Amino acid sequence: MKKILTVLLAVSLLLFVPLVGMAEEEILDEPLVLGTTDRVTELSFANAYDMFTGHVFRMTTRALVGLTPKENVIVPEVAESWDISPDRLEYTFYLKPGIKFWDGEPCDASAVKWDFDRVLRLDGPKGAVGLIKNIDHIDVIDDLTVKFTLKVPDATFLLRISSGAPPPPMLYSPKSTPADDFAKGEYAGLGPYRLVEYVPDQYVKYEAYDEYFGEAPKSKLVIEKFYSNASALRAAIEAGNIDIAYRTLAPQDIQDLKDNPDVVINYYPPSPGIRYLLFNVTTPPVDNPLVRQGITYLVDRDAIVSQVFDGTVDPIYTMVPNVDPPFFGALPTFPKRDMEKGKELLASVGYNESNPLKLNLWYSPKHYGTFEADVATVLKGSLEETGVIEIKIQVLEWGAYSERMGEGGMEFFLLGWHPDYLDSSNFLAPWITESPRSQGTYFHLHPNYQAYVNIMDVALGSTDKAVRTKMFEAFQILSTQDVPWIPMWSMTDEMVLATRTNVRGHFMDLTMECLDYLIYKVEE
Numbered sequence: 001m002k003k004i005l006t007v008l009l010a011v012s013l014l015l016f017v018p019l020v021g022m023a024e025e026e027i028l029d030e031p032l033v034l035g036t037t038d039r040v041t042e043l044s045f046a047n048a049y050d051m052f053t054g055h056v057f058r059m060t061t062r063a064l065v066g067l068t069p070k071e072n073v074i075v076p077e078v079a080e081s082w083d084i085s086p087d088r089l090e091y092t093f094y095l096k097p098g099i100k101f102w103d104g105e106p107c108d109a110s111a112v113k114w115d116f117d118r119v120l121r122l123d124g125p126k127g128a129v130g131l132i133k134n135i136d137h138i139d140v141i142d143d144l145t146v147k148f149t150l151k152v153p154d155a156t157f158l159l160r161i162s163s164g165a166p167p168p169p170m171l172y173s174p175k176s177t178p179a180d181d182f183a184k185g186e187y188a189g190l191g192p193y194r195l196v197e198y199v200p201d202q203y204v205k206y207e208a209y210d211e212y213f214g215e216a217p218k219s220k221l222v223i224e225k226f227y228s229n230a231s232a233l234r235a236a237i238e239a240g241n242i243d244i245a246y247r248t249l250a251p252q253d254i255q256d257l258k259d260n261p262d263v264v265i266n267y268y269p270p271s272p273g274i275r276y277l278l279f280n281v282t283t284p285p286v287d288n289p290l291v292r293q294g295i296t297y298l299v300d301r302d303a304i305v306s307q308v309f310d311g312t313v314d315p316i317y318t319m320v321p322n323v324d325p326p327f328f329g330a331l332p333t334f335p336k337r338d339m340e341k342g343k344e345l346l347a348s349v350g351y352n353e354s355n356p357l358k359l360n361l362w363y364s365p366k367h368y369g370t371f372e373a374d375v376a377t378v379l380k381g382s383l384e385e386t387g388v389i390e391i392k393i394q395v396l397e398w399g400a401y402s403e404r405m406g407e408g409g410m411e412f413f414l415l416g417w418h419p420d421y422l423d424s425s426n427f428l429a430p431w432i433t434e435s436p437r438s439q440g441t442y443f444h445l446h447p448n449y450q451a452y453v454n455i456m457d458v459a460l461g462s463t464d465k466a467v468r469t470k471m472f473e474a475f476q477i478l479s480t481q482d483v484p485w486i487p488m489w490s491m492t493d494e495m496v497l498a499t500r501t502n503v504r505g506h507f508m509d510l511t512m513e514c515l516d517y518l519i520y521k522v523e524e
Contacts, residue, residue: 025504025522032219032503032519035233035242037366039226039398043198044182045115045167047124049438050367050402051418051512052247056198057170059206059222059516061189062214063163064093064112064171069518070509072326072422074158077214078107078171078190088153095144099213101173102188109146113138114174116148119167124182125406128166130434131420134460153461155468159421164511166420192217192517201226206516218505218520229370237263237498243521244506245498246514248369251312257498266497268508272321273491275313275368275416277379278431281484282442283411285357290349292483295412297335297342298389300382301488308374309493316487318476319417319427323510326422328465329472333480334487339386346388353387362394362413364401369493372414379414405440413440416491418512424472429456431484432475441484448482 038052045057066077076082079093099107116138123129134154139147150157161169176188185198191212197205204224208217225242227233230250237245238260249257257263277299279286286292301315316322317332324330335341351357361380363372373395380391396404404410420426430436433456436443443449452475459471479485497506497514505519 027218028502028521028523029220030521031221031223032244032516032521033242034222034224034244034246034514034516035227035236036224036246036248037227037230037233037370038247039201039367040198040204041399041402042126042182043185043187043195044124044127045170045172045187046119046122046129047127047182048167049126049128049435050398054166055513056195056204057167057189058163058513059193060191060195061170061172061187062191063165063169064095064161065158066163067511069515070507072164072510074162077163078112088155089150090147091150091157092141092145092147095146096213097144099190100211101176101190102194102209103173103176105173105175105188107171107173107190108143109140110143111174112146112171113140115171116168118177118179122180122182124438126402126438128168128420128430128435128438130430130438131160131165132168133434152457155460155463156421156423156425159423162421164421164513193222217517219516222516224516228366231370234498237500240500243500243503244514244519247494249493249496249498250369250371251310251493254312254493254496254498262501264499264501264503266499266506268495268497269492270321270323270510271490271492271495271512272323272327272422272510273416273418273494273512274316274319274321274427275414275488275491276319277486277488278413278415278439278441279484280408280411280440280442281446281482282408286359286411288349289482290345291351291357293481294342294345294349294351295383295389296480296483296486297338297345298383298386299379299486299488300337302337303378303382304375305489307378308371309489313489313492315489319479319485319487320424320472320476321419321427321490326510327424327427329424329469329476331473331476333476337382343386343388346386351388356387357389359383359389359391359412360394360410361391362396362401362404362410364398364414365395367398367401368414368416368491375414406438408437408440408442410440415439418491418494419510422510424468425456425459428472428475428479432456432479443484446482446484448478452478 064079080096083092136149136151173188191209193206194209206222208220234253236242317334320330321327363376383389431439431441432443459468
């Protein structure tokens with residue numbers, strides 16, 4: 001029987017029904033302008049795996065299923081309903097009729113199959129294809145019916161193909177997208193916005209798509225501007241040059257802006273976003289697990305939290321966010337700082353004051369806000385304080401950074417994670433079992449790789465929370481021994497929006513997304 005989620009739809013619609021008696025404010029017919037220090041990498045569905053590129057796709061097209069804003073409940077989007085087979089290997093989607101891409105082509109079952117098959121075939125080295133590699137094959141049943149057959153059952157499959165996930169599940173026209181090459185901005189989506197113009201490092205411009213099948217966007221024209229640093233972003237919101245400052249203001253700027261009568265600081269805790277260090281486990285000298293274990297004892301999270309973020313973020317000791325629900329099984333298995341233990345481990349493999357461990361520490365200066373130089377400096381200081389490590393700091397802008405990462409060219413580097421889908425597996429699998437190449441760990445070449453795959457297969461194949469929790473805990477315990485990563489701090493600083501006083505409809509939920517199409521401006 002078709003699972004038409006009418007109750008959930010009714011609940012989601014109620015979220016946007018104005019209260020009786022509330023005076024309606026007239027929406028201004030002028031562009032909504034958002035500012036950010038983040039960047040787009042490559043507008044290719046098959047070759048992008050970062051927050052802001054995904055944001056552009058979420059503003060300009062849709063997926064088979066979506067998430068209700070704030071509640072994050074799975075609801076129909078392009079698909080109006082679906083069936084799941086008893087063995088949970090087959091998902092049959094029944095599409096809404098009459099949906100068209102910008103280029104006038106129908107969004108039918110053939111287009112859905114073409115999109116997913118293309119991403120799997122291109123297998124972009126910088127992409128998120130690992131999220132959907134469990135798809136065995138896709139069958140077109142009729143014009144509006146498409147069936148996905150999985151290799152193994154996956155409790156997270158609907159979350160992975162929702163519009164809250166990175167680019168692979170997002171739908172685009174076969175007519176307007178290169179079949180055998182990465183799109184690089186050449187595509188036609190489904191709305192709610194049409195991409196009008198993208199100028200790298202300057203701005204993205206959208207206009208409302210008149211034939212969008214959902215609720216029309218509140219603002220008809222949206223411009224997203226890229227700023228070089230947090231100071232420039234603050235200046236722009238203070239001057240009224242932008243309506244919203246999104247990812248990322250400096251902690252002190254947030255405090256100062258509270259006293260500005262023309263700006264409102266909006267907090268949306270808790271944060272599921274995390275910051276961490278990664279290792280390419282195949283590259284000397286960090287191919288030795290004892291080297292990686294030694295470093296886990298020497299990093300100084302508290303120094304970063306206090307000196308860089310003025311105490312506005314929290315140290316973490318596992319990759320799984322401590323936000324239950326929807327995440328569960330978080331186990332803080334990584335050690336707190338212990339210099340003697342760290343030096344002892346490094347000494348066991350020959351590193352000491354007369355033969356120091358020499359490492360390159362990589363970071364990207366803008367993608368996670370403009371404090372990375374400070375983070376790298378404090379991190380370098382805490383490691384070199386031991387007298388047995390020498391750090392050389394290396395810097396690359398995000399596009400080159402993600403490319404070098406995917407090529408395996410960085411042995412020790414800073415990264416951050418915003419959830420692809422709201423499940424604990426998404427904070428464990430990508431770097432180890434799903435996309436270890438694009439994420440730069442190259443863990444698929446590690447001798448324990450298959451053990452992690454087996455654990456994750458059990459976790460994803462079960463709907464029993466107790467079973468899944470045990471598997472996630474085992475995964476975390478093993479990661480403390482193999483050390484592909486070092487969890488560092490939670491991104492509480494990114495759960496903040498600064499807005500002008502006449503901006504309405506804004507919020508951030510656990511997806512950490514700012515939904516432009518719900519935001520509008522009114523007369524002051």
